[in-house]
Structures are given as C-alpha cells and as structure tokens.
Amino acid sequence: MSTTERPRILVVGGGYVGLYAAKRIMKKMRYGEATVTVVDPRSYMTYQPFLPEVAAGSISPRHVVVPLRRVLPKAEVLTGRVTSIDQDRKVAVVTPLVGEAYELPFDYLVIALGAVSRTFPIPGLAEQGIGMKGVEEGIGLRNHVLEQLDKAESTTDENVRRKALTFVFVGGGFAGAETIGEVEDMARDAAKYYTTIKREDMRFILVDAADKILPEVGPKLGTWGKEHLESRGIEIYLNTSMDSCVDGHVVLKNGLEVDSDTIVWTAGVKPNPALARYGLPLGPRGHVDTAPTLQVQGTDYIWAAGDNAQVPDVASRKAGVENAWCPPNAQHALRQAKVLGDNVVSGMRGFPQKEYEHSNKGAVAGLGLHKGVAMIVMGKMKIKLKGRLAWYMHRGYHGMAMPTWNRKIRVFADWTLGMFLKREVVALGALETPREEFYEAAKPAPAPAAAAAPAQKAKAS
Template identity: 90%
Template structure:
C-alpha cells in the first residue's frame, strides 16, 4: 500500500459496480488529482450472469472473471476486507489476506460490496448446499455433477445410483432457472458417454416458494419457461419450500422426500452483512439508503450503488409508484456505476450531483443451448421472444455487457468453438483437494514395530540351533 498526500477515493468492493465506478473515476479524473484505492477479498471481478454457462462448460471459467489489477493499472488494488469504517475520522480498517489489520484514511468513499446468498436456518443446508454466487462455486458444481455420473456408472448399488442421479435446485429466479437448464443440458450430453447412465435415470427438481418462475420476464414467458423445463423432464414445484436436507435427505413442505447428493441453493440474495458494521443508514432489508444521486442519505462524501444499495427508481415513481426501487440486476448496476463515478468526480470538484434515472429495457434468460426467453422493452411496447431467437438475444446482450474487450473476445471465441466442437464432459473433481495425492505419496512411511523381548529370545534360540547343526555336520 502506497502513502499519498492526494485525496483518496476508497472503493469498497471490486465487483461490477466497484470495477466500473473505479474505471469511470480514473477516466474523468485529471492526472494526480486523487488516488483511487479498491479493496476486495478477491483480486478479480466475476460476471455473475455467465456462471450457469460456466457450470455447463459453455464458457471457460477463466473468461467470466476480470483481473482487477490488469483493468485498473492506475488504481491501488488491495486484496483484503474492509471490516469497519470510522466516519468521524474518515478512516477504514482493512484486514489483508495475511498479516495484521491496518487503518486506511480516505476522503471519499464508494460502497460497492454487492450481495451474498440469502439463506435460512434449514437443517443440513450449510453442510450440503452449493451456492452460485462465485466462479469457484460454478466450477465446483460442474465437477460435482460429472462426478455423480461417474459414481452412478461404476456402481451396482441402486440406492447409491438413485441418490447420485438426483439433482435438487432451490430457487426459480434467473439464477435457479438458468442453472437447472444449463446443468440438465450438460448432463444429457454427458450421459451419451456413460454406458450405464441414461437421461431417464436422472431426476431434476426445481423448487420455489413463489407461484411462478422467472418473474423478471413476466408471467407469460415465465409460464412458457416452466412448461419448457417440464418438457425436458425437470420437475417444477411451486409454492413449495425445503424443510431440511440433512445428509442429502431433502424434505419439502409438500410432503415430498428425496435423497440427493446435489442440492443447489439459488433462492435470492441479500446485501452484504458487513454493511451493518459501517454505521451507514440502512433500509428495511439491509441495503444502504441512498438518494437518487447515489449519495448515502445524510452524507456528501459517501456513495453507494448496485446490489448493496437501495436506489430510488425515478421512472417508476413518475408513473405513480411512490415505493419504486431499482432492482438488483446487471442492467442497473452498469448504469449506476457510471453515474456514481461522474458524481464522485463532481463532488470532489464541488460541482452539482446528477440523479440516476433509467427505464427498464427488459430481461433475457438462457435455459441451455439454443433455448431461452427474452422480454425487450421499447418505449411502451414489450417484445416477447422464446426459444432459439431469445437465446441469441441472451448471448448478444450479456456478451456485449461483459467488461473489457479482452474478455468479450474470449467469451465469443468459446461460443464459436462450441458450434463446431463437442462439449467437454471431463470431471476435475480432484481440484477440490489438489494436494491429496501428493500427500499420500510424500507422507512418512509407518515405522516398523520394535521387536519384543520374546522375539529376541526366539532369534537367539534359532541362532543356537543353527550352530549345533553346523557342528554336527
């Protein structure tokens, strides 16, 4: 960490908002005007809409992440966590990956910590659930699913096979519906290479407490998405929750019980719990309360946006909804980050702040190769698409929204190769414990047992007997 006498703009979080806000500030700022410091536990930003495709092998996991130091060469990037913020002293406490925590002074603050998985105290969930918030989880899910096919193909125990080939997905929003669609697609392809596993042997369940899936694209497309998944053999249970999943025994509140080795949890997100330690004004659900300018209420040097912020939706409020808030999606995060970056520079120079206002442009979702739904909003007209055309819209939108030209090219290259080459279905399950095999080879051999007193006497008797035989001969 470098020391500087220039004003410091501290960006807490290197996700979508943090990355784009820092880039915007650096672009608008004059040379030497301020120091931009980004603090995040990871050294990269993850483009989360691509996690289902990464889990299915359609995109290389390396291509859905953006290294912060490469994209922000003029910024100070610190790998660690901001644990506390002292607003009176304008000092943040940073806990690095190794070593002791230290204090970092700042003049302007950007809160962009994003969200974490929203979980409930369900017995067995912490031990058996798999999330879908990070690229590590996407890689782990892919390896795990293929490993289950390996297990089922190599055993004759019917109970083990049934549990290995049962996959339960909790949550029917974008993350849940897209993940079950992509994973089912991958498992269907992979089954062609397993002589003892057929698609009919697998069981996929999608569970949600709501009365519909994919609410973001509207009721008609949501209904089509449900019917489409059911046509592929996915069991969809609505108005249903999970009571427990101890040891993989899933108990739903509709009296259905199944044994499954794979339980994927995508039942929504919540603001990062660390926000409660920062002394910021929070909304009823834990989001940072901001004005339309993205400034935190009651401050003139702190801004927040994205999944961890409660941002007024000015378009919705003009339409008569006084309680309209911007939904937590990539569409708003990208545009909020740009306005936030401009406002930070304006605030530093004493200029007026600009309000954030953006009309919803629609939503797109992929449900596997060549399958998807899309709702495009053009003024007062809503265009609803489904099937292959919607899938093309999904890929086009997110491909262009992927940060940096480098990553755009890599993602489109993955898709292009996928048109001509078959999907990879190899499991790299050993990645979970990569040193295990080396440890087994390198660990000390067990010591030989020390001879007992009885065995010593026996050895002496044998020697004596051999000596007597030699004399006799």
C-alpha cells in the same frame, strides 16, 4: 500499499459496481487529482450472469472473471476486507488476507460490496448446499454433477445410484432456472458417454416458494419457461419450500421426500452483512439507503450502488409507481456505476450531483443450448421472444455487457468453438484438493513390523 498526500477515493468492493465506478473515476479525473484504492477479498471481478454457462462448460471459468489490477493499472488494489469504518475520522480498517489489520484514511468513500446468498436456518443446508454466486461455485457444481454420473456408473448399490442421479435446485428466479436448464443440458449430453446411464435415469427437481418462475420476464414468458423445462423432464414444484436436507435427505413443504447428493441453492440474495458494521443508514432489508444521486443519505462524501444499495427508481416513480426501487441486476449496476463515478468526481470538485434515472430495457434468460426467453422494452411496447431467437438475444446482450474487449473476445471464442466441437464432459474434482495425492505420496510410511521387532527386543534387554 503506497502513501499519498493526494485525496483518497476508497472503493469498498471490486465487483461490477466497484470495477466500473473505479474505472469511470480514473477516466474522468485529472492526472494526480486523487488516489483510487479498491479493496476486495478477491483480486478479480466475476460476471455472475455467466455462471450457469460456466457450470455447463459452455464458457471457460477464466473468461468470466476480470483481473482488477489489469483493468485498473493506475489504482491501488488491496486484497482484503474493510471490516469497519470510522466516519468521524474518515478512516477504514482493512484486514488483509495475511498479516495484521491496519487503518486506511480516505476522503471519499464508495460502498460496492454487492450481495451474498440469502439463506434460511434449514437443517442440513450449510453442509449440503451449493451456491451460485462465485466462479468457484460454478466450477464446483460442474465437477460435482459429472462426478455423480461417474459414481452412478460405478456402483452396484441402487440406493447410491438413485441418490447420485437426483439433482435438487431451490429457487426459480434467473439464477435457478438458468442453472438447472444449463446443467440438465450438460448432463443429457454427458449421459451419451455412459453405458448404464440414460437421461431417464436422472431426476431434476426445481422448487420455489413463489407461484411462478422467472418473474423478471413477465407471467407469459415465465409460464412458457416452466412448460419448456417440464417438457425436458424437469419436475417443478411451486408454492413450496425445502424444510430440511440433512445428509442429502430432502424434505419439501408439500410432503415430497427424496435423497440427493446435489442440492443447489439459488433462492435469492441479500445485501452483504458487513454493511451493518459501517455505521451507515440502512433500509428495512439491510441495503444502504441512498438518495437518487447515489449519495448515502445524510452524507456528501459517501456513495453506494448495486446490490448492496437501496436506490430509488426515479423513472418508475415518475410513471406513477410509488416507493419503486431499482432491482438488483447487472442492467442497473452498470449504469449506476457510471453515474456514481461521475458524481464522485463532481463532488470532489464541488460541482452538483446528477440523479440516476434509467427505464427498464427488459430481461433475457438462457435455459440451455439454443433455448431461452427474452422481454425487450422499447418505449411503451414490450417484445416477447422465446426459443432460439431469445437465446441469441441472451448471448448477444451479456456477451457485449462482459467487461473489457479481452474477455468479450474470449467468451465469443468459447461459443464459436462450441459450435464445432463437442462439449467437454471431464470432471476435475481433484482441483478442490490438489495436494491430496502428493501428501499421500510424501507422508512418512509406517515402520515395517519386521524392522520394529529388533528395536523392541533391544529395549527389553
């Protein structure tokens, strides 16, 4: 970390908002006008809408992450966490991955921590559940599902086999519906290479407490999405929830009980709990309370946006919707980050702030290869698409929204190769414990009984 006499703009979080806001600030400010410092526990940003395709093997995991130091070469990138903020002194406490915590002074602050999985105190969930918020979880889910097929093929125990081939997904929003659609597609393809496993032997279950899935695309497309998934043999249980999953024994509120080694939790997100330690004004659900200018309420040097912010939806309020807030999605995060970056530079120069206003442009979702739903908003008209055309819209939109041309090209290259080459069905579960085999080879061998006997005899004499 370098010391500087220039004003410091501290960006807390290197996700979608943090990356784009820092990039925008550095583009707009003059040379030497300020130092931009980005602090995040990871040295890369993850494009989360592509995690279902990572889990299905349609995109290489490395291609959905963007290295912060490469994209922000003129910024300070610190790998660690901001554990507390002293607003009176304008000092943040940074805890690096290794070493002692230290204080970092700042002049302007951007809060872009994003969200974490919203969980409930369900017995067994912490031990059995798999989330879908990071690229590590996407890789882990893919390896885990393929390992379950290996396990089922290799056992003679029918109970073990049935448990291995039962996959439970909790949450029917974008993350849940897209992930179960992609993973079912992958498992169906993978089953062709197993002699004793067919798609009919697998059981896929989707559970949601709401009365519909995919609420983001509207009721009609949500109903079509549900019917489509059910036509592929996926069981969908609405208006229900999971009571427990201890040791993989899943108990649902509707009375259904199944044993499963795979429990994927995608039941929504909540603001990062670290926000509670920053002394910022928070909304009823823990989001940072911001003005339409993305400035934190009551301050003129702190901004927040994205999943950790409660941002007024100016466009909806002008249309007559009271107390409308911007939903936590990539569409708003990208645009908020640009306005936020402009406002930070304006605030630093003493210029007026600009309000964030954006009308919803629709939503797209992929449900597996060549399958999807899309709702495109054009003025007062809503265009609803389903099937292959919607799937093209989904890939086209997110492919272009992927940060940097380097990553866009790599993602489109993955998709192009996928048109001509068969899907990879290799499980690399050993990646999670890469030293295990070396440890077994290198650990000291126990002394042979024959060698130990003379020593004991000499000691006795």
